[in-house]
Amino acid sequence: MPDTAQTPSPLPAPLAAWFAAQGWAPHPHQIAMLEAPGDRLLIAPTGGGKTLAGFLPTLAEASAGAVAGLHTLYVSPLKALTHDIARNLRRPVGDMGLDLRIEDRTGDTGATTRRRQRVDPPHILLTTPESLALMLSYPEAPRIFGQLRHVVIDEIHALADSKRGDQLMLGLARLRMLAPGLRVAGLSATVENPPALAQFMGGAQIITADPGPPPDIAMLPTTLTPPWSGAGGAYAARDVMDAIADARLTLVFINTRAQAELFFQALWAVNDDNLPIGLHHGSLSRDARRKVEAAMAAGALRAVVATGSLDLGLDWGDVDLVIQIGAPKNVKRLVQRIGRANHRYDAPSRARIVPANRFEVIECVAALQAVAAGELDGDGPDTGALDVLCQHLLVLACAGPLNPDTLFQEVKAAGPYAGLSRAAFDDCLDFVATGGYALRAYDRWQRLVARDGLWYLRDPRAARDIRMNIGTIV
Numbered sequence: 505m506p507d508t509a510q511t512p513s514p515l516p517a518p519l520a521a522w523f524a525a526q527g528w529a530p531h532p533h534q535i536a537m538l539e540a541p542g543d544r545l546l547i548a549p550t551g552g553g554k555t556l557a558g559f560l561p562t563l564a565e566a567s568a569g570a571v572a573g574l575h576t577l578y579v580s581p582l583k584a585l586t587h588d589i590a591r592n593l594r595r596p597v598g599d600m601g602l603d604l605r606i607e608d609r610t611g612d613t614g615a616t617t618r619r620r621q622r623v624d625p626p627h628i629l630l631t632t633p634e635s636l637a638l639m640l641s642y643p644e645a646p647r648i649f650g651q652l653r654h655v656v657i658d659e660i661h662a663l664a665d666s667k668r669g670d671q672l673m674l675g676l677a678r679l680r681m682l683a684p685g686l687r688v689a690g691l692s693a694t695v696e697n698p699p700a701l702a703q704f705m706g707g708a709q710i711i712t713a714d715p716g717p718p719p720d721i722a723m724l725p726t727t728l729t730p731p732w733s734g735a736g737g738a739y740a741a742r743d744v745m746d747a748i749a750d751a752r753l754t755l756v757f758i759n760t761r762a763q764a765e766l767f768f769q770a771l772w773a774v775n776d777d778n779l780p781i782g783l784h785h786g787s788l789s790r791d792a793r794r795k796v797e798a799a800m801a802a803g804a805l806r807a808v809v810a811t812g813s814l815d816l817g818l819d820w821g822d823v824d825l826v827i828q829i830g831a832p833k834n835v836k837r838l839v840q841r842i843g844r845a846n847h848r849y850d851a852p853s854r855a856r857i858v859p860a861n862r863f864e865v866i867e868c869v870a871a872l873q874a875v876a877a878g879e880l881d882g883d884g885p886d887t888g889a890l891d892v893l894c895q896h897l898l899v900l901a902c903a904g905p906l907n908p909d910t911l912f913q914e915v916k917a918a919g920p921y922a923g924l925s926r927a928a929f930d931d932c933l934d935f936v937a938t939g940g941y942a943l944r945a946y947d948r949w950q951r952l953v954a955r956d957g958l959w960y961l962r963d964p965r966a967a968r969d970i971r972m973n974i975g976t977i978v
Contacts, residue, residue, distance in 0.1 A: 514539070518567040518600050519560075525599070533713035534560055540709050543688040545660070545702045547695050548713035550843025550853065554691040555589060556596075558656035561687065562628065565653070566602045573651035574625040575604075577679070579636060579672060580658040583610040584784075584793065584813055586630035589658070591801070593628065604628055609635050612790040622648065633663065633672040634975045640678055641902040641971055652683040657705075660690040661836065664704050664885040667976035670892040673704065673918040678900065681914050693843060694836040696880035704885040704919040717852040719842050721875055723868060724827060724856035730865065736763050737829040737860045741770040744827055747856065748779060751825040753800070754807040757841050758829040761785040761811055767829055768809040784810040812837070826853065830860040831867035835874045835881045842875070888920030892976055894932050898951065899974060901936075902967040905958040908933060933959070 515523065515530065515538070523530060533548055534557040548554045562576040580586050586608040597604050605626040609618065611634075621629070622644050631639075639645060655676065663669035680686050690705050702708040724747060726740045737744075737758070748754045748771075756771075758764045768783045775781065782796040782805050793813070799805045803822055808814065832838035842855040857872065859865045874881070893915065900906060912929050915921050934940060937959060939949030953962040961967060 515560075516564050516567045519563055522596055522600050530560075531557075531713065533557060533711055536711045537561070537689060538564060540711065543690075543705055543708035544711055545690040545692070545695075545698065545705060545708040546711045546713070547692055547698055549716040550693045550840070552693075552713050552716065554693065555592070555656075555658060558658070558689040558691050559593060561689075562654050563596060563600070563602070566597075566604055566627075567600060570603060571627055571653075574627065574629055574648060575651065576628045576654040576656065577636070577649075577652060578628065578630040578656045578658065579633060580630070581632065581662045581668070582659075582813065583608075583612055583632060584797065585658065586610055586632065587612075587794070587797065590630050606630070609639065611635070633668050633675065634977070636675050637671060637896070637899055637974045638971055640675055641899045641967070641974070643903050645678075645903050646682050649679055649682045652679060652686055655679065655686060655688045657688065657690045659692060659840075660705070661692040661695050661701065662840075664701055667889050667892050669704065669885060670888045670918075670920050671896065671976055673706070673888070673920050674893065674896040674915065676706070677914050677918040680917060694839045694880055696836070700885055703922075706917060706919040706922075719853040719855060719875065721842055721853075721855040721857070721872060723872070724858050726858065730859050730862045732863075733861055735759075735830055735860045736766050736770070737858050738767065738770040740829075740858045741767070742774045744829070744858065745771055745774045745779075747825065747827060748781070748807045749777065751806075753803070753805065753822040754825040754827060755814060755823055755841070756807055756809045756827045756829060757814075758809065758811060759833065761787050763830070764809050764811050771807070771809065779806040780804060781806060782808045784808055784813055786811065786813050824854060826855040828855065828857045830858070831864040832857070832871055833867075835871055835879065838871050839875060839880070885920060887923060888918065889976075890928065890932055893921065893924075893929075894936050895974070895976075897933060897936050898970045901952060901959065901961050902970055905955075905960050906933075906952075907958055 531553055533546060534553055537544055537546055537557040538560045546554055546557055565571060578589060590606050590608055593606055606628045607626040608630040609621060610632050622642060625648050639648060663672055688705060690708060695701050698710050702710050724743060726743045728739045731739055744756065758767050764783065764785050771781055782799060784793055784796045796808060800808060826841055828838065828841060842853045857868045859868045912926060916924055937952035938944050939946060943949040951962055951966060952959045
C-alpha cells in the first residue's frame with residue numbers, strides 16, 4: 505500500500521476517508537478491480553494490495569448501505585491465510601463502522617460455529633475449496649448462498665495447477681446457479697500464462713499491476729561446504745542463525761514438515777542468544793499454529809521455521825528476510841516465498857537460498873536465474889479431471905435431486921470443463937450411480953437412483969460418508 509497520495513479515485517466517501525486516514529491512495533489496479541464489470545483476474549506483485557483490491561467492491565457496497573445475508577465469499581488454498589485475512593479485513597471494517605460480520609469456515613472451525621453458519625451465515629465468509637464443497641453438499645445451500653454477490657479467490661495460481669482448482673471451479677459453477685449475477689475476482693502474483701488462467705475462471709478480464717522493484721535474492725554464504733547428500737541443511741544452521749540475528753524478523757522456509765522439525769532443532773542448538781524462534785507447519789495443532797501467528801503479528805518472534813503453511817499471501821509486515829533451505833523445486837513457489845519479506849509495494853523483497861547439498865547448488869543457481877529473468881515454471885491449468893467431476897456429482901446429490909440436463913450445462917460453465925462432452929458426463933453420472941462396469945456387481949456402489957428423470961441418493965445415510973471423503977489432496 506503506498507504512503508504517498510496519487511490521483512483521486514471514485515471511491516464512496518467513507519472508503520475514501522478511510523484511505524486518507526491511513527495516508528494512502530488506491531493503486532490504479534485497485535480502482536480497476538472496483539470499476540471493471542464481470543469477472544476479473546488481478547496479477548499484481550506481493551505487497552501490491554491484491555487482497556484489498558478483491559474486497560473493495562464489498563467494502564464500497566457495504567459503505568453505501570446495509571448488506572443482507574452472505575454477501576462475499578473468500579476462498580484461499582490455506583487455512584492460515586483465511587485467519588490472517590480475517591484479521592486484516594476487520595481493520596477497515598471496524599474503522600469505517602460497517603455492520604459486517606466476518607467469519608472463517610475451515611477444518612479448524614468448531615462444530616458449534618459450523619452448525620450456526622448453516623442457519624445464520626456471516627456477511628463475509630472465508631474458506632477453502634474443501635470446506636466450500638462441504639457447504640454445497642447441504643440441503644440449505646440455496647438459502648446460504650442465494651444472496652451471494654462476490655467471490656474472491658486468493659492465490660488462484662496455486663489452485664489452478666491441481667485438482668483442487670477443478671473442484672473449486674465446479675463449486676463456483678454451482679454458486680453461479682444459486683446466485684445469478686455473481687462477480688468473481690481471482691488474485692495472483694505468479695502467473696505464467698494469464699489468458700489460460702482467465703479462461704480457467706470461465707472467462708475473466710485480466711488486470712495487470714506494475715511489477716514493482718526486483719527482489720534482492722542471492723545464495724547465503726556459508727562457513728561450511730554443503731555435503732554431498734542430505735536434505736536438511738543442518739550444516740548451515742550457524743550461518744542462518746547469524747542472518748536471523750542481523751534481521752528484524754526472518755521466515756525460514758523448508759520443503760517438508762519433518763525437515764522443518766529437524767532444522768528447528770538445529771537452529772536452537774546454535775541459538776546462543778536465546779532469540780525467540782517459532783515453528784509452523786500443517787501437522788501442528790490449531791492452537792499451536794495460532795499461537796505462532798499471533799506472536800508474529802505482535803512482533804514477539806525473531807524467526808519462524810515453516811513449510812508451505814506460510815508461503816502464500818500472509819501479510820507479516822515486519823518480515824525483512826526470507827531464507828529458503830534446500831532447492832525450492834518450483835520457481836513460482838520461490839517467488840511467493842520471497843514476497844513474504846518487505847511485504848510492501850515499493851520495497852524490494854530480500855531473500856537468501858541455502859542449498860541442502862552440493863547437487864542442489866545447481867538447482868538453486870537455476871532458480872535464481874529464472875527469478876532474475878522473470879520466468880515462471882508450470883504448464884498452466886489443464887482440462888478438468890473426471891474423478892473430481894464424479895466426486896462433485898455425489899456432493900450435489902447430497903444436497904438434493906440432480907437434473908442431468910441442467911447439471912450438464914452447469915458443469916460446462918466451469919472453465920476446466922468447458923470442452924466436456926455429453927457422453928463423458930453421462931459416463932461419470934453412470935459411474936457414481938451404478939459403479940460402472942468395474943463395480944456394478946457390488947451393492948455398496950449403487951449410490952444413485954433415477955425417479956421421474958431426476959437422480960437421487962439411493963440411501964440418504966450415504967451422505968455422511970460422501971462428506972467425510974470430500975477433497976482432492978493426497
